[in-house]
Amino acid sequence: MKTKIQPVELPVATVAGQFIARYSETGLVELDWPKNEKRKAESRKRKHNPAIWGLFLPTKIRSWHRLTEAALKKVLAGRAFRKLPPLDWTGKTKFQKSVWRALLKIAPGKTKSYGEIARAVGRPKAVRAVGGACSANPVPVLVPCHRVLAANHKLGGYSGGLDRKRRLLEREGIKI
DNA sequence: GACAGATGAAGGA
DNA sequence: TCCTTCATCTGTC
Numbered sequence: 001m002k003t004k005i006q007p008v009e010l011p012v013a014t015v016a017g018q019f020i021a022r023y024s025e026t027g028l029v030e031l032d033w034p035k036n037e038k039r040k041a042e043s044r045k046r047k048h049n050p051a052i053w054g055l056f057l058p059t060k061i062r063s064w065h066r067l068t069e070a071a072l073k074k075v076l077a078g079r080a081f082r083k084l085p086p087l088d089w090t091g092k093t094k095f096q097k098s099v100w101r102a103l104l105k106i107a108p109g110k111t112k113s114y115g116e117i118a119r120a121v122g123r124p125k126a127v128r129a130v131g132g133a134c135s136a137n138p139v140p141v142l143v144p145c146h147r148v149l150a151a152n153h154k155l156g157g158y159s160g161g162l163d164r165k166r167r168l169l170e171r172e173g174i175k176i
Numbered sequence: 177g178a179c180a181g182a183t184g185a186a187g188g189a
Numbered sequence: 190t191c192c193t194t195c196a197t198c199t200g201t202c
Contacts, residue, residue, distance in 0.1 A: 095199065114183055118198090129199035131182040136200080150183065157182025165182095180201085188193085 008061055012069050014076050016167075019141075021068050023061045027086030028068055030138040033160045068142070075141050078172040080108050084142060092136075095121070099133035106147045109172045113151045135159050141168065149176075 007029055012019040017034025064085035071081035084104075089097050102120040106112055112120075114127045114134075123129070134145040140160055146168040150156040155176055158165035166176060 093200075118183090123198075125184095125196085126198045127183040128181060128197070129183095132180090132198090132200060135182055145182085148182080151185090155182090159182075162182095178202090181199095183198105184196090186193100186195090189191090 008057070010061075010065050012065075012072055014072055016076050016164075019072060021065060023064055023085075024088045024090070026090070027088040028064060028084075028139060028142075029088045031068070031072075031140060031142060033140065033164070071142055075108070075144070076168075076171060078108055081142075087139060087143075089138075092138075095123075095126075095129065096133040096136055098122075099130055100137060100139075100143045103134070103137075103143050103145055103148065106144055108144075109174065111147045111149050111169070111174060113149055114156065115151055117148060131157065147172075 007022045007024050010021050010023070012021050012031075014034075019034055020032040021028060022030040022032070067083055067085040071084055074081040087100075089100070098121040099117060102117050105120075114130045115124070117130045118124050118127045121130075130148070134148055135157070137143050137145045137159065140146070146158060146160075146165045148156065153176070155162050155165055169176060
């Protein structure tokens with residue numbers, strides 16, 4: 001019988017707070033925004049699987065985590081990261097993956113509109129669906145959905161909150 | 177199948 | 190300009 005490894009959660013300390021990265025057997029599954037102190041305490045109290053807190057951590061996950069940490073710090077400093085760990089998009093739709101791949105191509109300091117992303121994935125009229133895919137993005141910051149603005153150069157929306165989106169853009173030298 | 181959504185474009189005041 | 194309305198497409202339930 002094959003045992004399934006549970007996702008491993010690891011904290012990532014950054015200037016913007018402590019993110020939580022989740023890894024599966026195949027790569028980075030999710031990146032959670034820093035929570036407030038109360039929620040952090042609750043999260044510490046949660047039952048974790050033993051792999052999480054250092055008893056046993058596969059080498060590959062440790063190296064993915066180093067890449068995640070480095071990439072996150074680069075993005076928060078407004079610079080391009082060199083390498084990302086493999087992303088585990090199992091269970092996500094083809095459309096979402098193509099949108100997220102298009103987002104990964106946006107350079108730091110640059111922005112695109114939802115319409116431009118829709119055109120980039122070959123669905124020029126699917127602008128609203130692009131917004132939906134952005135909101136379903138499990139790896140915010142690294143998959144830069146914050147670099148997508150509405151056509152009128154307004155912020156549009158953001159799953160992590162418009163304030164975070166504005167601050168991320170400001171770090172990259174973009175003023176709204 | 178109905179509904180919602182992080183849009184875009186067009187038209188009117 | 191600003192606001193409203195409508196068309197469009199995809200994901201979720």
